[in-house]
Amino acid sequence: MSFYHKAESNFLVTTLDEVLNYTRKGSLWYLFFGLACCAIEMMQAGGPRTDLDRFGVVFRATPRQADFIFIAGTPTIKMADRIKRLWDQMPYPKYAISMGSCSNTGGLFQKGYSVLNGIDKILPIDVYVPGCPPRPEALTEAILILREKVQKEKFLRKEESELIEEA
Amino acid sequence: MKPSELLNVIEAEFGDFILESSDQGFDPYIVVEPDALRDVSFFLRDDERMKFDFLRTSLGTDKIDFIESLFVLYSYELKHQLIVKVELSHKNPEVDTVSDIWKAANWYERESYDLLGINYKDHPDLRRLMMPHDWVGHPLLKDYKSPKKYHGMDLYRFNPVLKVTKKKAKKKK
Ligand code: SF4
Numbered sequence: 001m002s003f004y005h006k007a008e009s010n011f012l013v014t015t016l017d018e019v020l021n022y023t024r025k026g027s028l029w030y031l032f033f034g035l036a037c038c039a040i041e042m043m044q045a046g047g048p049r050t051d052l053d054r055f056g057v058v059f060r061a062t063p064r065q066a067d068f069i070f071i072a073g074t075p076t077i078k079m080a081d082r083i084k085r086l087w088d089q090m091p092y093p094k095y096a097i098s099m100g101s102c103s104n105t106g107g108l109f110q111k112g113y114s115v116l117n118g119i120d121k122i123l124p125i126d127v128y129v130p131g132c133p134p135r136p137e138a139l140t141e142a143i144l145i146l147r148e149k150v151q152k153e154k155f156l157r158k159e160e161s162e163l164i165e166e167a
Numbered sequence: 168m169k170p171s172e173l174l175n176v177i178e179a180e181f182g183d184f185i186l187e188s189s190d191q192g193f194d195p196y197i198v199v200e201p202d203a204l205r206d207v208s209f210f211l212r213d214d215e216r217m218k219f220d221f222l223r224t225s226l227g228t229d230k231i232d233f234i235e236s237l238f239v240l241y242s243y244e245l246k247h248q249l250i251v252k253v254e255l256s257h258k259n260p261e262v263d264t265v266s267d268i269w270k271a272a273n274w275y276e277r278e279s280y281d282l283l284g285i286n287y288k289d290h291p292d293l294r295r296l297m298m299p300h301d302w303v304g305h306p307l308l309k310d311y312k313s314p315k316k317y318h319g320m321d322l323y324r325f326n327p328v329l330k331v332t333k334k335k336a337k338k339k340k
Contacts (some may be wrong), residue, residue, distance in 0.1 A: 057215055065262050077298070077322070078298065079319070080318075080320055081299070110324065111305075113306035114297060114298060114306070116320065116322070117322065117323070117324035122320060
């Protein structure tokens with residue numbers, strides 16, 4: 001992208017989509033949603049060592065200010081309805097990262113009577129992070145992948161109905 | 168008080184209602200007739216020799232022939248422990264509540280009701296604790312089958328690894 005190079009004669013040529021996406025990917029705010037042990041590792045990822053703030057990734061306590069949601073932990077059937085409601089409250093464009101085996105597939109509680117086998121039964125997931133729990137480095141990787149996805153998106157050319165269908 | 172003395176005192180008081188008792192295991196236990204549970208509980212809490220002022224935990228188990236509900240009691244003052252069990256039939260698992268005798272029993276009884284369907288009579292607030300309130304069935308019963316769907320969510324997940332291992336097992340045969 002022409003942004004990364006120094007513009008010698010004080011102007012540069014780019015597309016609106018790229019500028020928009022460049023700003024969007026620089027401030028991805030997430031809904032802090034810890035359900036079980038994975039949440040502890042997510043807090044680690046926010047700490048100084050794998051500092052998520054340097055990507056502009058800041059946690060929010062309300063879904064209305066969030067761009068994406070971390071599902072960190074074991075989603076139970078009772079919780080599933082609440083997760084769905086939070087997801088519905090998030091404004092478009094929105095993304096979801098599923099963290100850990102539990103939220104990917106049910107993990108080691110898969111046969112349990114109270115556990116939902118994978119959060120993708122109720123939300124569309126963009127990035128799956130394997131591990132039990134995944135290391136903070138893996139989470140950073142997930143965010144890098146999400147940033148790539150955001151950068152590639154032609155968001156302005158989408159109709160509203162398309163967005164709703166996707167989600 | 169020593170376990171054997173403890174059991175002797177209880178048996179002297181409620182001989183007919185104690186179906187079984189033992190001090191051979193890890194903790195002494197008594198099996199009480201369901202109708203007498205409240206009387207025995209009041210005795211255990213209030214008597215000078217017992218003083219069981221603390222309900223440590225309460226569990227339920229499906230033992231196939233019957234459903235068991237047990238209460239683990241401890242006395243802070245006299246430092247002894249006792250397990251009180253009741254055996255309930257599968258058809259009508261019903262027993263009086265002890266949640267007004269030991270307040271801690273309230274949520275334990277709700278849990279046993281949720282997972283095993285034990286109906287604690289006169290419980291102040293007998294609702295499900297773990298499962299959603301509109302769930303059907305009691306998951307810890309042996310003949311329980313989980314539903315395929317709940318609120319439009321598919322509760323089944325295909326396991327590709329399991330299929331491969333089954334095929335391999337077939338080939339080996
Ligand atoms: S994947 Fe592992 S660490 Fe994460 S919530 Fe499940 S059991 Fe806990």
